[in-house]
Amino acid sequence: IAGITQAPTSQILAAGRRMTLRCTQDMRHNAMYWYRQDLGLGLRLIHYSNTAGTTGKGEVPDGYSVSRANTDDFPLTLASAVPSQTSVYFCASRDGTGGNTEAFFGQGTRLTVV
Amino acid sequence: GEDVEQSLFLSVREGDSSVINCTYTDSSSTYLYWYKQEPGAGLQLLTYIFSNMDMKQDQRLTVLLNKKDKHLSLRIADTQTGDSAIYFCAESKGSSNTGKLIFGQGTTLQVKP
Numbered sequence: 001i002a003g004i005t006q007a008p009t010s011q012i013l014a015a016g017r018r019m020t021l022r023c024t025q026d027m028r029h030n031a032m033y034w035y036r037q038d039l040g041l042g043l044r045l046i047h048y049s050n051t052a053g054t055t056g057k058g059e060v061p062d063g064y065s066v067s068r069a070n071t072d073d074f075p076l077t078l079a080s081a082v083p084s085q086t087s088v089y090f091c092a093s094r095d096g097t098g099g100n101t102e103a104f105f106g107q108g109t110r111l112t113v114v
Numbered sequence: 115g116e117d118v119e120q121s122l123f124l125s126v127r128e129g130d131s132s133v134i135n136c137t138y139t140d141s142s143s144t145y146l147y148w149y150k151q152e153p154g155a156g157l158q159l160l161t162y163i164f165s166n167m168d169m170k171q172d173q174r175l176t177v178l179l180n181k182k183d184k185h186l187s188l189r190i191a192d193t194q195t196g197d198s199a200i201y202f203c204a205e206s207k208g209s210s211n212t213g214k215l216i217f218g219q220g221t222t223l224q225v226k227p
Binding site: 044105 | 157
């Protein structure tokens with residue numbers, strides 16, 4: 001079944017540790033996104049990628065990095081986790097950057113930094 | 115700017131109409147979207163409108179766009195308990211060098227029987 005998959009589903013992480021959240025899509029979508037969802041703040045864009053080999057900063061990029069080595073994968077790395085990065089993280093993808101296509105979302109990764 | 119603003123909460127009775135409002139600041143936005151999030155799930159697209167349209171209707175959903183005021187609304191007719199969810203407004207700039215998809219804070223819709 002085509003779609004977008006995130007892993008892990010949830011994680012408890014000690015502060016200072018490094019963590020990579022995985023995101024894979026098999027729809028051959030060009031654009032991919034990482035958001036964090038926090039109560040009262042909605043979804044805030046962390047990083048995005050318009051196509052393989054390119055990435056861009058979103059609204060809240062500090063403390064996060066991404067890479068886009070190929071079309072399918074868009075991992076998000078927390079180099080040294082802090083408690084304020086406790087959140088639910090969503091990965092999304094869509095067909096292009098023209099704005100006229102639906103974004104498909106993964107089921108989310110619930111991350112707790114202690 | 116890239117701010118998208120929504121009120122946080124709306125409560126209606128089953129069978130009534132719901133109107134969820136959104137304002138955005140970037141006049142270059144070409145597409146505006148409404149997404150729905152049910153508890154414990156990701157977001158699903160409900161509908162979208164292109165910036166050269168004023169209105170779009172899709173069954174029980176009506177989207178109104180006032181581009182002059184940068185105001186977007188979603189009307190749900192005959193609201194049902196199954197419509198209880200968080201509704202997100204989003205804007206897409208449609209520009210080839212950005213591709214950003216920016217969301218508002220989300221409006222929690224509570225439908226009372």
